[in-house]
Amino acid sequence: MQTGETSRVGSWDATGEAARAPRAGVTSVDSRGEATRNTIIEVAVRLFAEQGVLAVSNRQIGAAAGRGNTSVVGYYFANKADLVRAVMRRFMERVSVGRERRIAQLGDAPDLRGWVTCLVFPYTELLDAEGPPTWHARFIAQVLTDPGLRETAVEEATSQPIQRILDGLRECLPDLPDRVLEDRSRIASHVIVQMCAERERSLADGQPVHPPTWDEAATGLVDVLVGMWTAPVTTTED
Template sequence: MSAEIPAWDATKGCTAVGKHSDKAREVLLDAAEELFARHGIDAVSNRRIAEHAGTANHSAVAYHFGDRDELLRLLLTRHLPEMNRRRMELAAALPEDAEVRDLLACMVLPWIEYLASRPVPSWHARFLFQVQSIPSMSEILKSATVNNTEIESLIQRLQKALSHLPEQVVKGRSLVLGPMVLGISASYEERIQNGENEPNWAGVGYFFVDSCTGMLTAPVTHPDDFISFPNTPYLI
């Protein structure tokens, strides 16, 4: 029997960029995220970000963030504190021998709940979709997501729950899941903006949980015939 997952507390869905953040920095981050999502990372200049944020100071990005890498790092990490708190909350409610589905819910649902908490239009999933498509972003992405103890703890528990399957098969399947979840989330985010879908992020979240569970736990018919991937950072 799957453990019951506590309800999401919408009051925890606020963004955070650090104790020294201010309104000007937040406006610039929002402007950058939108432009990156719409046009790609390399196609958007710092000056264009400043203009989109409504400031006449074309050096505002350099003033507030120092350089482009720091701007991107903050865009990648500003949502992580509340997501990690949510993951800890969900994981704490599970038994030690939690099922694969419940462990995956702890990983996936905080990401989906964050997207659901964003105003429409939201841009975060599409921004991350742009990031993961650019090889030069890999080091920034890696530095922004290392030492995520909540994720690492859940991965260890998942590995234990899937220990009856070949390790490389589990690894290969796991590395398929991130791009799948991200790509569908980005597409759904766009369809909501275009009025093609009424927002139902909860349904999307549980669809992902069920689909990922099925992929990870499927029978292995050819244990030595699998697709291997290099190690990649976590996107959600």
């Protein structure tokens, strides 16, 4: 080391003086990039929900995000499927946290209603906490019916808590054939997504909703799904 040159050791230099902290208001390039990426995701889910996933272009998203360069979306997401995946992942990761918390509170012998509650309430609780307005339920309802995006959406919605809930349902319904359990699980997914999307749309438009709270709406969904899973299985001859 040359005379007069200082070396850094942790956050201190060789003279024993504390290294200068970054100036207030100075943001790293990585932090700015992450902020831009998050803004794009937030704007995209709103536009997708309001106008339709296929109807919204990257240029529209960039402009709505307040970026002078309307091609900015392409710097962060390779294509629309990549952006859809990011929007889904950001929301479903938070839903998964809620499901993990609910599962941990079930106790030693959870019943069917307990498992269904773990499925429904974390989804509605997040929508309740973030709005109104919210956009994720309408967005998810769209991508789950789009042939080109459905697989991406399903991949992001499938998680360890979901698998644990399905295992719990199977334990509570030992006489229900696996095929029927899988069919009813798909029906449950559509019921949750579509009913929440309808409620979300009404709230965003300022229309009256019934029941008046997300908690009551979730309780009603749980009632319906418990009834569906315990319904008799009608067999037909080939």
